[in-house]
Amino acid sequence: MVNNLAWLWSAGTQGKTSRVRRKIALTNQVAIFGCVTVLPYQLFYLVDGLSPYTGIFTVNLVFMLAYAAVLYLNYRGESTTARNLLVGSGCVHALAATVFLSSAAGGHLFYFAVAGFLALVHEQMRASRFILLPLGVGVLYCVCQFVFTPERALLTLPERYLQIMYALSVFGVLTLSAVFSYLFHREIDMAEQEMTRNNRVLEELSSTDTLTSLANRRRLDDFLERASQRLQRRFQPLSLIMCDVDHFKPYNDLLGHPAGDACLQRIADTLRDTVCRQGDLVARYGGEEFAVVLPNTDRLGAMQVAETLRLAVQDLSLPHVPGSEQQVTISLGVTSVATPATTVTPAELIRRADEALYRAKANGRNRVEFSEF
Known part of the structure; x- marks a missing residue:
């Protein structure tokens, strides 16, 4: 399955160095998982009756389109814009979901995942920026946790629904972290194998006579x-x-x-x-x-x-x-x-x-x- 999906998250990686290709692939992977993570909630809203959930359903659709736009931007070669859109959409999406459903639904837990891959999707990051970005994510998490309580939620859901949503959020965050870690290391392994092959080719070229292909x-x-x-x-x-x-x-x-x-x-x-x-x-x-x-x-x-x-x-x-x-x-x-x-x-x-x-x-x-x- 991983190999079957690889063509999708490889958009925009052609002709790039292994370092840049790895970061673009990671951005695409997280965008795909952002869409996949929202699907169970969207199906729930449709099955339970869309009318009460029109607002949150629409918001989720908007952000799913934003995640799809990340793939398109990378395909167009605009990897920096795609990366910034992904990070911004992930943060705003988690915040919007928490405003609608409250912290009891666990949507704000995705801030942990956002903080986890911030350093990995950036090409270069100064120490000050590296500190400020996770710090900002942490502040947003605290705001969601302590300000947007169930009493302030725009949607009033039964307690059992909130517990199921929280469990799904935990599962989604853990799955996202585990899968993207696996894929990132997979990309590293592939890059190392490619580097080994390239080094072997370069070594062979440096020791081969160009005219006769014999040893030089x-x-x-x-x-x-x-x-x-x-x-x-x-x-x-x-x-x-x-x-x-x-x-x-x-x-x-x-x-x-x-x-x-x-x-x-x-x-x-x-x-x-x-x-x-x-x-x-x-x-x-x-x-x-x-x-x-x-x-x-x-x-x-x-x-x-x-x-x-x-x-x-x-x-x-x-x-x-x-x-x-x-x-x-x-x-x-x-x-x-x-x-x-x-x-x-x-x-x-x-x-x-x-x-x-x-x-x-x-x-x-x-x-x-x-x-x-």
Whole structure:
């Protein structure tokens, strides 16, 4: 039922921050409950005979329209006006009901509920205003309680009716307080979940290369650092592969940057699809250079992965520059350390893998070379 009603009290929350959205939703919820709370009284007046209750029935209708206007104003984006209308209507409505029925009917008890959500529906509130508003509500409650006694009521009702109305008022106030507290905390939980999702997305964006959607240099450095520390404790090997696209500068210069970007994206997809073991990392190191981190992988395993990567890119059969019979290929440099020592830093791993990569390019490209540690 809560989810079915959520669309109604979400009026005006679209496109707002979680903080503002929470306050608008709370205002709408209290306005809805203001209407719902009055309905039992209105039904009683209709069943018992409307004629004696025409005045209070009309007053209730006016304020029900005011609560509906709160939803409309929030829908229009006028949340400040809606909030002020809600607070003012709630106070005046409770006062008017007490004038008609006296304090014995318990209508003035809703001042407690009004005081309870005053601080929550305001965007910002200075300490002086925060004190004055609940104080004003408290004064109104005392006026209703001690001034508008049954002897001064505009309507004379039997004692049993007044007792039933008082019980309904108590039940309404308790229900209103409990439900709006639940809904408010529900909105907070939803806002926290949204913030968690947003933070996760932002964290992923900050560690992802925008062109290839691979991990970027920042994530690579962090991953290498954590992998090295973890494997030092477990005495397991760690391997690193550095890949470079052969003759990429002429390709990029002759065919243009869009073609160069498309080429890098195809190669990045191939590397990611080929290195599919959970726990491994494929990253764009920079320009046309990529890195593959293989935790718990020794020299033999790393060389096999590197050769598989070389063949996978070669099998793409991407044509090189026009007039050339060559295809786009990659050269790879591999390094592996059997048991990472405290002196083996990520920078040292990258340096050794780069040495092997340069040797692969010097020996003819489209090949794999290994650098001893």
